[in-house]
Amino acid sequence: MKTRDILGYAFGAIKMRKLRSALTTAGIIIGIAAIVALLSVTQGLEATLVSTFQQGLSANVLTVTGNNIPLYANYTNQIMAIPSVSQYITAASPVIAQAGYITNSSRSTLQVTIVGFNFTEVEEDYPAIFAYVEAGSIPLNPPDNAVVVGAKISNLNLNGTIFVNVGDPLYVTTQVPIANKTYIGNVTAVLKPVGFSYGGPSDTGVYIPINQAEKYFGTDQLSQIIVILKNSNNDTITKVSNAITNYFKGQVTVESSAAIISTIRSAISSTDVVVVGIAAISLLVAGVSIMNIMIVSTIERTREIGILKALGMKSRTVLTTFLCESAITGLIGALAGLGLGLGIANIIALVSPRDNAIQINGIGVKITPVLTPEMVILALVFGMGVSILFAVWPARRASKLEVVDALRYE
Amino acid sequence: MSKHVVQAEDLKKTYMLGKVPVEALKGVNLSVEAGEFLSILGPSGSGKSTLLNLIGALDKPTSGTLLIEDVDVSKLSDNQLTDLRAKIGFVFQFFNLIPRLTAKDNVELAMSIANTGKKERAKRAEQLLETVGLKDRMNHKPAELSGGQQQRVAIARALANEPRFMLLDEPTGNIDSKTAQEIIGIIKRVNADGVTVIMVTHDQRLAREAFRTVEVFDGMIGKHEVDHN
Numbered sequence: 001m002k003t004r005d006i007l008g009y010a011f012g013a014i015k016m017r018k019l020r021s022a023l024t025t026a027g028i029i030i031g032i033a034a035i036v037a038l039l040s041v042t043q044g045l046e047a048t049l050v051s052t053f054q055q056g057l058s059a060n061v062l063t064v065t066g067n068n069i070p071l072y073a074n075y076t077n078q079i080m081a082i083p084s085v086s087q088y089i090t091a092a093s094p095v096i097a098q099a100g101y102i103t104n105s106s107r108s109t110l111q112v113t114i115v116g117f118n119f120t121e122v123e124e125d126y127p128a129i130f131a132y133v134e135a136g137s138i139p140l141n142p143p144d145n146a147v148v149v150g151a152k153i154s155n156l157n158l159n160g161t162i163f164v165n166v167g168d169p170l171y172v173t174t175q176v177p178i179a180n181k182t183y184i185g186n187v188t189a190v191l192k193p194v195g196f197s198y199g200g201p202s203d204t205g206v207y208i209p210i211n212q213a214e215k216y217f218g219t220d221q222l223s224q225i226i227v228i229l230k231n232s233n234n235d236t237i238t239k240v241s242n243a244i245t246n247y248f249k250g251q252v253t254v255e256s257s258a259a260i261i262s263t264i265r266s267a268i269s270s271t272d273v274v275v276v277g278i279a280a281i282s283l284l285v286a287g288v289s290i291m292n293i294m295i296v297s298t299i300e301r302t303r304e305i306g307i308l309k310a311l312g313m314k315s316r317t318v319l320t321t322f323l324c325e326s327a328i329t330g331l332i333g334a335l336a337g338l339g340l341g342l343g344i345a346n347i348i349a350l351v352s353p354r355d356n357a358i359q360i361n362g363i364g365v366k367i368t369p370v371l372t373p374e375m376v377i378l379a380l381v382f383g384m385g386v387s388i389l390f391a392v393w394p395a396r397r398a399s400k401l402e403v404v405d406a407l408r409y410e
Numbered sequence: 411m412s413k414h415v416v417q418a419e420d421l422k423k424t425y426m427l428g429k430v431p432v433e434a435l436k437g438v439n440l441s442v443e444a445g446e447f448l449s450i451l452g453p454s455g456s457g458k459s460t461l462l463n464l465i466g467a468l469d470k471p472t473s474g475t476l477l478i479e480d481v482d483v484s485k486l487s488d489n490q491l492t493d494l495r496a497k498i499g500f501v502f503q504f505f506n507l508i509p510r511l512t513a514k515d516n517v518e519l520a521m522s523i524a525n526t527g528k529k530e531r532a533k534r535a536e537q538l539l540e541t542v543g544l545k546d547r548m549n550h551k552p553a554e555l556s557g558g559q560q561q562r563v564a565i566a567r568a569l570a571n572e573p574r575f576m577l578l579d580e581p582t583g584n585i586d587s588k589t590a591q592e593i594i595g596i597i598k599r600v601n602a603d604g605v606t607v608i609m610v611t612h613d614q615r616l617a618r619e620a621f622r623t624v625e626v627f628d629g630m631i632g633k634h635e636v637d638h639n
Binding site for chain 1: 511525
């Protein structure tokens with residue numbers, strides 16, 4: 001019997017028992033939808049996070065933070081002079097960051113992270129940052145009141161509400177103000193939206209000259225040192241990271257954006273394992289119900305099987321016909337599950353908090369569910385695989401029926 | 411090739427009914443010539459259907475020799491037996507049509523199992539249904555057809571793969587006498603076209619329609635053999 005005829009016969013049998021076929025398929029639909037919905041959300045989250053981290057200037061940047069020791073500005077020179085790796089380092093720049101408030105001329109206040117950095121050094125060693133200026137300019141020799149703000153500080157969450165613009169005054173207060181001093185700043189530049197770039201500019205950052213930060217924060221201890229590398233090769237990153245850690249006898253932590261991204265990836269992929277595991281259990285349940293339905297179906301159709309064999313259908317073809325029925329059911333279930341899963345994923349993305357967003361370092365990150373070709377293949381293979389696997393035994397049983405007995409079956 | 415389509419020698423068939431062996435055939439000798447119309451007459455439980463099942467390659471004998479077109483059935487594998495079945499037209503008492511398929515699709519199914527192309531089998535199915543007088547009912551399902559009409563579909567299906575011989579098991583057992591006469595008419599026409607016909611029945615009147623009748627009693631061919639020619 002030709003494959004096309006076998007498929008046609010199998011499809012006719014499914015059509016004949018629409019309700020039962022639909023209920024059999026339901027198990028597969030639910031299982032596949034669960035896998036697709038959860039995976040496409042986590043994949044979407046991963047893609048969003050990774051692209052957010054990669055959007056800025058971060059690939060060749062390391063950050064050094066002290067574990068138990070305070071960091072000072074002169075450590076930057078020491079880092080640049082570490083003999084084994086100095087040739088890989090372009091610059092090491094101090095950063096002081098503290099939580100604080102900014103108030104605009106209309107007396108609206110936002111809670112933000114205030115970052116002090118060396119404008120001149122950044123201009124010399126990290127020129128790309130100037131490509132990210134949306135309006136105004138970053139002064140080479142900043143006046144004491146210079147403030148550079150991220151895109152979402154100027155244009156709140158990029159929704160058109162202007163909080164502050166170039167030329168506007170901005171009052172910056174640390175959370176623990178020294179003698180209630182407020183830094184009265186003047187916005188000299190607004191950055192373009194860059195997402196969150198590790199060690200580089202951020203959409204929600206507020207930047208002031210480092211000497212002013214020291215003065216207003218009342219400390220010369222650095223929050224971190226940014227090390228800019230000549231390239232972003234993994235080898236270079238590892239070599240320099242290890243050299244700095246060893247130089248400070250393990251009392252500092254050196255992080256790279258590549259390492260952060262790989263941490264995110266591994267965290268999400270371990271979530272995926274759990275998710276797929278749970279969904280696989282639902283597919284197993286679906287498989288058992290398929291087997292049950294197939295056994296009932298083959299018993300009901302004993303006489304039909306007898307007729308087919310009496311007409312000259314080989315046992316192998318009977319087996320194939322029943323497996324095809326199950327495979328078609330599985331395929332329909334997998335396709336419906338894919339659609340339903342993607343629908344559920346989009347609903348999850350829609351109802352997730354704050355304007356379809358999750359929060360990363362104060363920045364709203366939108367999740368766009370991702371359906372990769374691998375997921376489509378996975379869904380189809382799982383859906384059809386489970387259906388076929390659990391149909392093998394009932395189908396074999398059907399194919400081995402003796403013609404005379406099957407024809408006599410009432 | 412001999413002129414015999416079927417040759418049975420000392421054919422025995424024993425069934426297990428639970429743990430009790432039941433001897434359905436106790437040594438049957440029978441030969442059927444090509445082109446014959448033979449009826450096998452016997453009461454219920456005489457073993458006549460068992461004999462027909464063996465000749466139709468639906469079952470294997472327990473012992474003895476059964477040659478169908480000079481091929482020893484007992485030596486065939488299951489797959490070879492299945493291939494042999496596709497060349498035999500079988501008509502059952504209870505029609506045995508597939509309920510979800512139309513008359514035409516039921517006839518076509520037999521041909522699709524034998525790998526006949528789609529166009530060819532559609533054409534042949536229409537021709538056969540026209541021959542048995544069902545031109546107007548070919549797109550109806552069995553449930554929408556009378557017993558007589560269903561049996562005509564079954565005959566059309568049995569002829570689908572151009573069999574050299576046709577086996578009928580109580581072909582008029584479930585239909586009224588007028589329709590039965592029409593069915594017999596069709597069977598005779600088929601036989602006249604050169605197809606060997608072997609028909610099992612318990613009805614003496616029907617048996618007389620054949621050219622030759624053998625009687626089966628208690629698993630054996632009776633001494634009583636009638637040549638109607």
